[in-house]
Amino acid sequence: MHNTTSLRARFHRVRRSLLITGALLSAGILAAAIAIRSNGVPANLDYSTSRTSNAGVFNATYTPGITPIPIHKLHHWTLHLETPDGQPIEGARIQVDGDMPQHGHGLPTQPQVTQEFGNGDYLVEGLKFQMGGWWVMDYQVTVKNRVDTVRFNLLLR
Structure with a gap:
């Protein structure tokens, strides 16, 4: 016992x-x-969808193909590029990269510009965010042998 x-x-x-x-x-x-x-997440992040590039070569605006921006779903954006005085930028070469600074990883896909619509509009396909949180999207744009980058901040929920 x-x-x-x-x-x-x-x-x-x-x-x-x-x-x-x-x-x-x-x-x-x-x-x-x-x-x-x-x-x-820094408290002073700018989440605007329109920005001036780092060196002021161009202005960029993105428009998601679906709102709110989805998580776990492929989607596309339209990227509009124009000169500082408002003229559309045609014939740009654009590289796309996305990153999640807090986690140290990028997108699970490799988005690309697949079409130029004209009037400064470009189709960015293959976007997919695998989780919510703070993301950055970087666009490196080459126009007439000038290279500049613009970064957009996103807070996905």
Whole structure:
């Protein structure tokens, strides 16, 4: 009888210890997730869909093919490029890159400009975001041997 009571007491101590450890671990994971989501995103980010390129060579505006911008779904954007004085940019070569700065990974796809519509509009296909959070989209544009980049910030939920 003493042996059964001892085993039962030991079982309850181990069980209580595991429950406490599990609760502490869960609380720690939750706290870390909250810290990453709230502390990793700079407070002063500009989420506008129109921006001037880094060196001021062009202005860019993106228009998603679907709103809100979806997660886990392929979609496309239209990128509009114009000179600082508002003239459409034709014949640009454009490289597309996306990144999630907090997580250190890029997009699961390789989006590309697949068509020039004219009037400064370009079709960007193959966009897919695999999770919510802060994303950046970079467009490196070459126009008449001048290269400049524009970055857009997105906060997807």
